[in-house]
Amino acid sequence: MLRLxxxxxxxxxxxxxxxxxxxxxxxxxxREASIAKGFGFSHVPHQEIPGTHLRVCLQxxxxxxxxxxxxxxxxxxxxxxxxxxxxxxxxxxxxxxRHKRFDEFFLExxxxxxxxxxxxxxxxxxxxxxxxxxxxxxxxxxxxxxxxGGNVNLEEMLNDFWSRLxxxxxxxxxxxxxxxxxxxxxxxxxxxxxxxxxxxxxxxKAQVTRAFIAARTxxxxxxxxxxxxxxxxxxxxxxxxxxxxxKMLYCPFCQSMPGVKxxxxxxxxxxxxxxxxxxxxxPEWNQYIDAMLLVAQRLEGPFNIESVMGPIDVKISxxxxxxxxxxxxxxxxxxxGCGQPKPAxxxxxxxxxxxxxxxxxxxxxxEERPTTATGTSxxxxxxxxxxxxxxxxxxxxxxxxxxxxxDRVTAGNASEEECWNGHTKGRYFPExxxxxxxxxxxxxxxxxxxxxxxxxxxxxxxxxxxxTNKLKNAYNGNDIYFQDSSDEGSGSGSGSGCTEVCPTYMDxxxxxxxxxxxxxxxxxxxxxxxLCAPSVALPTMLALSALALQRQWR
Numbered sequence: 001m002l003r004l005x006x007x008x009x010x011x012x013x014x015x016x017x018x019x020x021x022x023x024x025x026x027x028x029x030x031r032e033a034s035i036a037k038g039f040g041f042s043h044v045p046h047q048e049i050p051g052t053h054l055r056v057c058l059q060x061x062x063x064x065x066x067x068x069x070x071x072x073x074x075x076x077x078x079x080x081x082x083x084x085x086x087x088x089x090x091x092x093x094x095x096x097x098r099h100k101r102f103d104e105f106f107l108e109x110x111x112x113x114x115x116x117x118x119x120x121x122x123x124x125x126x127x128x129x130x131x132x133x134x135x136x137x138x139x140x141x142x143x144x145x146x147x148x149g150g151n152v153n154l155e156e157m158l159n160d161f162w163s164r165l166x167x168x169x170x171x172x173x174x175x176x177x178x179x180x181x182x183x184x185x186x187x188x189x190x191x192x193x194x195x196x197x198x199x200x201x202x203x204x205k206a207q208v209t210r211a212f213i214a215a216r217t218x219x220x221x222x223x224x225x226x227x228x229x230x231x232x233x234x235x236x237x238x239x240x241x242x243x244x245x246x247k248m249l250y251c252p253f254c255q256s257m258p259g260v261k262x263x264x265x266x267x268x269x270x271x272x273x274x275x276x277x278x279x280x281x282x283p284e285w286n287q288y289i290d291a292m293l294l295v296a297q298r299l300e301g302p303f304n305i306e307s308v309m310g311p312i313d314v315k316i317s318x319x320x321x322x323x324x325x326x327x328x329x330x331x332x333x334x335x336x337g338c339g340q341p342k343p344a345x346x347x348x349x350x351x352x353x354x355x356x357x358x359x360x361x362x363x364x365x366x367e368e369r370p371t372t373a374t375g376t377s378x379x380x381x382x383x384x385x386x387x388x389x390x391x392x393x394x395x396x397x398x399x400x401x402x403x404x405x406x407d408r409v410t411a412g413n414a415s416e417e418e419c420w421n422g423h424t425k426g427r428y429f430p431e432x433x434x435x436x437x438x439x440x441x442x443x444x445x446x447x448x449x450x451x452x453x454x455x456x457x458x459x460x461x462x463x464x465x466x467x468t469n470k471l472k473n474a475y476n477g478n479d480i481y482f483q484d485s486s487d488e489g490s491g492s493g494s495g496s497g498c499t500e501v502c503p504t505y506m507d508x509x510x511x512x513x514x515x516x517x518x519x520x521x522x523x524x525x526x527x528x529x530x531l532c533a534p535s536v537a538l539p540t541m542l543a544l545s546a547l548a549l550q551r552q553w554r
Contacts, residue, residue, distance in 0.1 A: 025256050027063035033258035034068075039075075041068055048256065056243050057251035058423065064254035072250035077242045079249060080274065083409070087402050088233035091392055095226035098385050102219050105381060106147060109309055114140040117313035124317070132168045135161065136316075143208075147216050154209045154479065162201045162319075163188050169196070169320065170334070173327045177341035186338035196330045197319035204315050207308045210477035214303035217474035218295045222385075224467040225288070228460045232278055232396070235456060240447040241274035248445075249409075252420045261411040263419035263428035264404055266445070271400035272433050273446025277454035279435040282397040284464040289393050291471035296389070298475055299382050306378040397435045 031044040043065060051062035054069055064072070117136060121129040139161045146152035167184045237245075248262045248270050262270075272279070299305070323330065335341075404410050411419035421428040422445065430444045440448035473480045 025061070027256060030063040030253050030256055030258050033253065037075075039068075039071060041065070041071065044068070051254065054254065056246050057254040062254040063256050069246075069250075069254070072253070073242060073246045076246040076249055077237060080237055080242070080245045083403050084233055084275075084399070087399060088229060088395075091395060092226070092229045092233060094388050094392075095222055095229055098381075098388065099219065099222035099226050101381060102222060102385075105378065106215050106219065106305065107144070109306060109378075110140060110144050110147065113309045113312060117316070120313055121317075128172060132172075135164045135168060138164075143212065146212060147219075149216070149220075154212060155205060158201070158205045158208060162197060163191055165320075166191060166196055166323070169323050169327075170330070173324070174331055174341070176344055178344050179341055183338060183341055187334055190334060190337050194330055194333060196323045196326060198322035198326075200315055200319035200322065204312070204319075208312075209479075210298075211303045211305040211308040213474050213477060213479045214295055214298045215305045217470050218292070218299060221288070221292050221295065221467055221471055224463055225292070228281075228285075228464060231456060232281060232460055235278065235454060237274060241270075244270045244273060244446045247422055248420070251422075255424065257420065257425060260418070260420045260425050261415075262409065263416065263421050264406070264410040265430070265432050266419070266421055266428040267404035267410045268400050268432045269430065269443055269445045271403050272435060273440050273443040273448050275396075275399055276435075276437040276440045276448050276450075277457040278396045278399060280437050280453070281457055281461055281464070282394060282435070284461045284468070285396055286393050288464045288468045288471070289389050291468045291475070292389050293386060294475045295471050296382050296386050300379055303477070304378060400435075 026047050027045050034041055034044060045063055045065065048061040048063055049065075051057065051059040051064070053066045054062060054064060056069060056073065057064060114137075118133070121133075121136070139157075142150075142152055142157045142161075146154055146157070167187065170184075170187060171179045248267060252258055252260045416427050418425060419428070433439055433443050437448065437450050437453055440446065441450050470480055
């Protein structure tokens with residue numbers, strides 16, 4: 001009997017002690033923290049209750065009802081996706097804004113260049129330019145179509161431009177003859193032999209081709225980077241990931257420890273498991289960034305489209321001058337190959353000067369870089385984007401570290417004993433996993449199926465791989481869609497044959513290949529002066545004019 005009383009007494013004491021401890025862990029702090037976070041729970045226990053109903057958090061005594069755990073799971077999904085969105089915001093906004101800036105800059109550069117050529121050719125050539133303006137309009141239309149992604153072979157298009165210009169020039173310079181379509185077809189066969197425009201077409205083709213390839217590919221690269229960043233940052237989270245995030249962020253509430261933040265290494269394992277597929281993007285992403293930086297170097301140097309397009313009106317004009325200078329010889333050789341055309345029945349002198357391109361421009365100054373409404377130059381745009389691109393290397397593998405920074409999510413390294421380790425407050429012992437899907441096979445926090453890579457991520461990896469290949473080709477002056485040209489000065493290979501910065505034909509000894517004499521751009525056209533037929537006297541007159549102009553400039 002005495003023994004039974006002793007047992008009953010002992011049990012009563014233990015029960016009282018247990019109730020005392022049970023009452024000591026009330027849930028008032030959890031209720032306040034829940035209200036502060038915006039949760040409108042219908043019921044929060046005043047004291048801990050048995051947690052057998054819990055599916056994610058520990059099933060011991062708890063301050064969480066089933067409704068609370070469900071709401072915590074929903075909030076965890078939103079918190080995780082918001083955190084990824086926040087961490088990738090700078091990346092996404094940078095690609096969006098820089099793509100817009102570069103695209104606007106290149107399109108505006110084309111428009112300004114075309115407008116400049118039109119205005120100067122109107123002042124200088126007048127009526128003959130107006131009668132043949134469609135040749136130049138078509139040139140810029142095709143350049144714009146290529147830049148905006150059209151299926152245009154730049155080399156063939158530029159060859160066609162010079163062929164059309166030769167036909168128009170030949171007709172104007174030989175207006176005393178009837179030049180038929182068949183005759184023009186015959187002329188085109190002798191274009192390569194005649195070289196009526198001197199070496200300008202070959203050099204300009206090399207410069208324009210590689211500059212446009214670099215510009216178009218770079219903007220396409222920015223577009224691909226923008227799309228990849230937007231899609232990857234919106235990848236939906238898996239149920240296993242959401243359970244892990246819920247356990248990390250909200251199970252402390254259930255343990256009556258709402259103010260305790262997760263240990264950093266614990267957070268890293270959760271995020272590495274949740275972002276395993278994104279981390280697999282990093283190798284291709286880094287190669288893509290490197291290729292973008294290479295093409296950016298080209299945009300600053302030999303493939304600078306601003307430097308190419310700025311003086312293109314002068315270069316085309318000099319080609320026209322070459323044709324005029326050699327018109328007698330060109331006509332003679334054409335007549336030899338294609339026969340003498342029939343007389344038109346009207347003399348050239350009756351047509352007037354307006355029927356012939358006869359004016360010249362002043363020398364182009366390299367300092368006269370075109371300015372656009374964007375208020376900046378290509379060089380400044382490139383410097384800016386290069387700095388941004390360098391910052392974005394290893395972005396996806398660094399994302400877990402960025403998300404687990406102190407004060408945002410975790411307690412930081414300074415509180416290893418005062419942080420939530422997934423079970424209680426204390427040190428987190430498991431080692432941090434490496435990056436990538438295959439390295440999560442033993443992740444202690446997130447169950448990851450390493451045999452099922454995310455389809456959308458794999459698509460983005462392939463998109464980056466294709467874009468990187470295009471960028472590497474653009475760096476060498478190649479358009480991967482058109483690499484079958486045999487022209488030595490084409491955009492294939494390394495452009496004009498130079499491996500680095502290539503001198504333009506206006507520098508050094510190359511300038512002697514083309515006459516340097518030009519008239520003032522702003523000078524009016526005299527439509528009343530008589531027109532002389534092509535003869536051997538023309539070069540002599542031009543030489544005398546050159547001497548006079550040079551003395552005047554001095």
